[in-house]
Amino acid sequence: MALRRRQPAPPRPRTDRSRFAGNAEPESMDRLWTPWRFTYVSRAEPQSPCIFCDKAAAASDAESFVVYRGRHSFVLLNIFPYNNGHMMIAPYEHAATLGETSRDALQEIIELTRLAEKHLLAIYKPLGINIGMNIGECAGAGVAGHIHMHVLPRWPGDAGFMTTVSETRVIPEDLRVSWEKLRAAFQGS
Numbered sequence: 001m002a003l004r005r006r007q008p009a010p011p012r013p014r015t016d017r018s019r020f021a022g023n024a025e026p027e028s029m030d031r032l033w034t035p036w037r038f039t040y041v042s043r044a045e046p047q048s049p050c051i052f053c054d055k056a057a058a059a060s061d062a063e064s065f066v067v068y069r070g071r072h073s074f075v076l077l078n079i080f081p082y083n084n085g086h087m088m089i090a091p092y093e094h095a096a097t098l099g100e101t102s103r104d105a106l107q108e109i110i111e112l113t114r115l116a117e118k119h120l121l122a123i124y125k126p127l128g129i130n131i132g133m134n135i136g137e138c139a140g141a142g143v144a145g146h147i148h149m150h151v152l153p154r155w156p157g158d159a160g161f162m163t164t165v166s167e168t169r170v171i172p173e174d175l176r177v178s179w180e181k182l183r184a185a186f187q188g189s
């Protein structure tokens, strides 16, 4: 009996990457270690070219998932979170680099990052936290023109789980619940 040659598998349909626009072919393993590479605040029609400026100007914090507003910078939820509680901290001013950002905003961003760490530890009890910025598109910035600090809680196994299910992300908590918890924590801090 002649062995049947296996037909090559058809090409996998591409998933909708439109919200990852600007990424150079993010692969699952790659994304695991640089989760902020594929995180976007929103894919809704922006009123301005910058999503962070839109969020800064939004009338409703609840609708825009703004967790806290400081004097020079603000905290918001990533609406495509890698894990529950994934927050971003950005200046109100549209600045692409640390050098373009005012000293006041930079100082407040670090203070708010410290508060975000505190509240994540208290509420979500992660065993690790990624904190970082990507400056520029080739460094993985989703929104390259407006700097933002990612604060991302981590647990052992979240990456391992991802490797087994590849492109599936399981976010058990509703964004609204995350927003309410973190909002309350920031109001009390």
Ligand SMILES: [Zn+2]
Binding pocket: 050, 051, 052, 053, 054, 093, 094, 095, 145, 146
């Ligand atoms: Zn902006």
